[in-house]
Amino acid sequence: MSPPADAPRATSSVELTTEQIGPLVDDAVVWANQHGLLVALKDPKFVNPEYAVIHAPLSLTPVPFPRERFELAQKVQPLFNSLVDAVAADEPYLEAVLRPAAQHDEFTARLLRVLSDTRGARAALRAAGSEVALGIHRSDYMLDAPSGKFLQVELNTIASSFGCLSALTTRLHGYLGLRMEGLDASSLPPNPSLEALPDALAAAAAASGHMGPGRGGVVVMVVQPGERNAYDQQWLQLQLWERHRLRTLRMTLADIARTARLDPGTGSTAVLAGGQPVACFYFRAGYTPNDYPSDAEWAGRELVERSNAAKCPTVAYQLAGTKKVQQDLARPGSLERFVPDPRDAALLREFFAGLWSLDPADVAADVGGAAGAVRQALEHPEAFVLKPQREGGGNNLYDEELRQRLREGGEGLSAFILMQRILPPTNQSVLVRNGQWQQSDTLSELGIYGTFVRHNDKVLVNQQAGHLVRTKTASSNEGGVAAGFAVLDSPFLVG
Template sequence: MLQDCNIRCAASGLSLSHARTNQLVDDAVVWANQHGLVVALKDPAFVNPELAVIHAPLALTPVPYPRTRFELAQQVMPLFNSLIDAVASDEAYLETVLRPAAQHDAFTARLLRVLCASRGRRAALRAAGREVVLGVHRSDYMLDQPSGTFLQVELNTIASSFGCLSALMTRLHAYMASRAGGLDASRLPANPALEHIPDALAAAAAASGHVEAGGVVVMVVQPGERNAYDQQWIQLQLWERHRLRTLRLTLADIAAGAVVDEASGTLRLGGEEGQPPVCVFYFRAGYTPSDYPSEVEWAARELIEASNAAKCPTVAYQLAGTKKVQQDLAAPGVLERFTTDPRDAALLREFFAGLWSLDPVDLAADGAAATAVADALQRPEAYVLKPQREGGGNNLYGEELRAALQAGGEQLSAFILMQRILPPVNKSVLVRNGRWQEAETLSELGIYGTFVRHGDEVILNKQSGHLVRTKTSSSNEGGVAAGFAVLDSPYLVD
């Protein structure tokens, strides 16, 4: 804890005494606990640790972002939704781009096997008018201080988390503006993720044709999930807004009790005709190898992919969100394969950071990639090395990056080299487990997008709210659930 001194709010220049900061932190924690801005405590001292909660890690006041850049990131999100759908629909492209990475990354290779194994069944569903795809995406950016633009960190197509808690963060910061003074709540942009995400699931459920038969939404989860309350806000909203029942099941649970009707593709849990069909599978797991500890979990994923339930994501959508695809889309001329309007391609490119392939064939043919690798060996602090992984904690920086590049070899085909984005440093008050600290921080903005397509008809395509994660400037990782960052909000400045 700091000694008596003034704490400054980055968004407004507001100066707070140590005592006043203590009061506001107490207010924020109480508000968070009262309004469901919480995560599971996992304290074994409780009779049922799963039901004990504590406030989510949070920033006391919001972080400034330029209004025009923020609104442009909102504007482009439906284009990213459409791009993912177009890329996922071109399975020959996915297989070609990901084949080198799959040779050295068993997880990517297995996802490609699921894609191939389910192709016949999915084609039959498409022909029968039963194909429903659902996207809940999040495009993550950092504000690059040298250029003054948002550059894309990654585009998440599976388990895009914290949408509901982020909507609550907006409400918390509006409350803090009324309590602290010096903050203008009208500069906090609307954050509809709490409504838009469940509404997208409900639209996909309706398109599946199973709602009238009592169809259920299955949320695919990890055992012992600490971020369950963000997920359960969706569950609550699905019931209160749409009267859709949600079941929380692991992949192992699904494998143990699910059967797909060969003729129709309808999946029922329990395998009995009297059981309700599944209308939507919504994955909040399945993005990391540890989610598939045995063949049982892979069998469940294949069963889901073969069903006529809407899936968020399909395996193709998940593969379309890989780092290797992100890198390839940034190459000259590739976006034009998936966009019909050159202006859309130009707008999307405004958000691309420098991205380079490390496949030996590409390095031999691409002088720009070879130049970037040579520069990264000299200045590793200006780059990041990314594998085909989600969930945080997987990237290589600094001397680890240099060592990996020096070792070389075909195994680097499973990585991409990316420009290091340099965001501005702010002063923030970070609150975790009821205690606070002032720190120099960096922030990352995520824009949510929702997308539903039934056959050739796009039912829904919109930007659906936002997330800000703030971390200490000394941290390379930025995950909230992983313990590196706190939830925050954007404060728009002109």
């Protein structure tokens, strides 16, 4: 999301000369390697490339953000956690909102089918008092220079990654701050995600009833084959063991379909080939159609949904985080259906960017100003983003591609939403990737993590759980670290 030519430049956290940068980069890379701020290298030149690692892409200095706005984003996260849970509970709403998109997006349609096919099993879980929902969410924002507000890019409800490496990045910047004149480490807010995320997983596992002496319950982390970001995930595994003596197994959806079963005695306990009951399924995969190359993976997903293990996320939680639901909640009156307190609803709406439906019927009726927004987007495509129902980065359309797709029209646009383009201020950053650095004008995106655990009708956990900053060159439209567009960063609070 490139800024306009006259966008204001944010205050730099620290000014560095070229002579200062080189030694600091050396320090940062060594610290990262010593403290597990790592990603897999995947270099075939190594004897065993699966075990070759390199420091995670990182920014040498933290990025300035206004303190008041940052703290407000932290404050509002429990409301977003509760909103996801409320939306997920209203399955007729999810089906009605997503039905037009599902007609043109097979992935969304298949997720809705899992929701429908497992409805009876999930109702039985609730009746037996065995429903455990776990949310590890991340609400992503960009600071909008014209308004001075954080505006929400998206709300992630599945595979919200980089929490552990983000906490390490905060520690790295605290360490480097001792070597940089003008960088006051006290302006780096605490980042508890390395502890808060595994604590929520452990609370959900305990609520499942499969933990404790003689029960042998385990956490299954659902992963992609050949995962490059395994070290962020494995920090969670380590913390689950060291803090809670809870064992974690890594499995793909195909592994689950092949080796797991529902215990015939209970009909709902997921049991692995070794006989261990699953206390919690935690998804770091399953958010893209590529994770379901065959019906076997869908069978694995359905088994998870039917089980009495805690699930992060349930398929309803995943659907509640789709772009189409995000857009619909921004309509007048829609959010208030799930947030009855008008003060809370008004606070949430402080973070909403402009969002419009592209369903032909909505555009024809100008629902929520959709027709006017489409006209503006055709005239000024640089002011908008076209988003499909996809996660993981690299899917959005901008500028001339956006205009061309809108001109093509057709029913297929129901699978997209139109969003206001957020215009963040630029910063000067030193980006370090693969041991090499470059100094660039950059844009940054803030993510606030939230954890939520509910056992039947009782909420056990609902809190903000740390943060993530991703920084990219100002010329880049995409912002994923794993996708190669951005680096890990930290917030430096000013004001």
